[in-house]
Amino acid sequence: MIRKLLPLGLILTTGVMWAGSFAPRIGVVREPDGSVRPLLGLPANLIIGEPLSIEPALAAAFSDQAGLLLVNGRLELISLDGTVISSYPTGDTTAILDIAGGPDTALAWLPSTGKFVRWDGHRFMDSAFDASRLGGSIRAVRLLDSAHAELLVAHADTLERVYISIADGSLVRSEPLPEAGESAFQTDSFLLFHDAYGLALRGPDGVMRTFPIPETDLLFEKSGKHWLHIISASGARQWMLHLDPRNPVLSELPGAPVAAAAEAAK
Numbered sequence: 001m002i003r004k005l006l007p008l009g010l011i012l013t014t015g016v017m018w019a020g021s022f023a024p025r026i027g028v029v030r031e032p033d034g035s036v037r038p039l040l041g042l043p044a045n046l047i048i049g050e051p052l053s054i055e056p057a058l059a060a061a062f063s064d065q066a067g068l069l070l071v072n073g074r075l076e077l078i079s080l081d082g083t084v085i086s087s088y089p090t091g092d093t094t095a096i097l098d099i100a101g102g103p104d105t106a107l108a109w110l111p112s113t114g115k116f117v118r119w120d121g122h123r124f125m126d127s128a129f130d131a132s133r134l135g136g137s138i139r140a141v142r143l144l145d146s147a148h149a150e151l152l153v154a155h156a157d158t159l160e161r162v163y164i165s166i167a168d169g170s171l172v173r174s175e176p177l178p179e180a181g182e183s184a185f186q187t188d189s190f191l192l193f194h195d196a197y198g199l200a201l202r203g204p205d206g207v208m209r210t211f212p213i214p215e216t217d218l219l220f221e222k223s224g225k226h227w228l229h230i231i232s233a234s235g236a237r238q239w240m241l242h243l244d245p246r247n248p249v250l251s252e253l254p255g256a257p258v259a260a261a262a263e264a265a266k
Contacts, residue, residue: 026042026046027064028060028223037052043249062224063222065101066079067079067080067099070092075108090110095111106118106143111138128169134151137153138152138153140152140187148172149163151163151164159180160174177191183218199230199250205245217232
């Protein structure tokens with residue numbers, strides 16, 4: 001297997017005093033303190049903007065068209081400027097979220113209540129799912145079409161892609177993967193997992209690239225087209241990964257406080 005060891009850079013972030021005029025907006029990130037902020041600039045030269053006027057989020061996923069948030073007591077589907085398109089009440093304090101394009105690609109897995117929630121273009125639809133049948137933990141979800149979803153499931157020593165019918169929760173098929181790791185994620189044609197070398201990234205070309213990240217308590221949140229926000233669950237470290245098939249770039253962001261997120265979760 002081809003494996004490339006890649007360097008890790010440090011992003012020095014500032015406000016948006018000059019960014020609004022010169023830096024392109026490339027995504028949106030949820031900081032560990034729960035604030036939701038625009039991401040501006042270019043790979044390895046990024047700026048985190050001023051927070052949007054919305055309440056702290058517990059989880060987030062963004063495409064280049066819309067965002068899906070878990071806030072205290074509900075899911076919110078929002079436009080990129082923070083305008084709420086629709087909301088769905090829930091008592092879950094954790095969620096796995098995905099949105100690939102427009103609002104109708106939004107999908108959430110709510111583990112505490114055992115439900116998938118999706119936006120059908122007019123309203124949120126939910127359906128129950130018994131995840132215990134999978135024999136592992138769901139690490140990522142993706143809406144394939146209005147009736148089917150793809151799940152990344154982590155077992156003790158393996159990973160598995162599982163395809164399900166959302167309406168009735170039936171398993172359509174599964175695909176075992178050679179990689180392993182509880183701290184795993186997939187988006188588009190990229191698979192991430194943690195191994196003895198650090199954070200591994202298998203791209204669409206099949207090449208394995210490794211970043212020197214020893215932390216294993218990682219959360220992954222989509223921040224826009226080709227951008228992934230990686231957060232250590234302790235809140236001590238966070239990174240931005242530009243998912244370029246030929247030259248992926250990972251840079252570390254300065255740490256952010258976690259007090260607001262902890263308060264919102266109460």
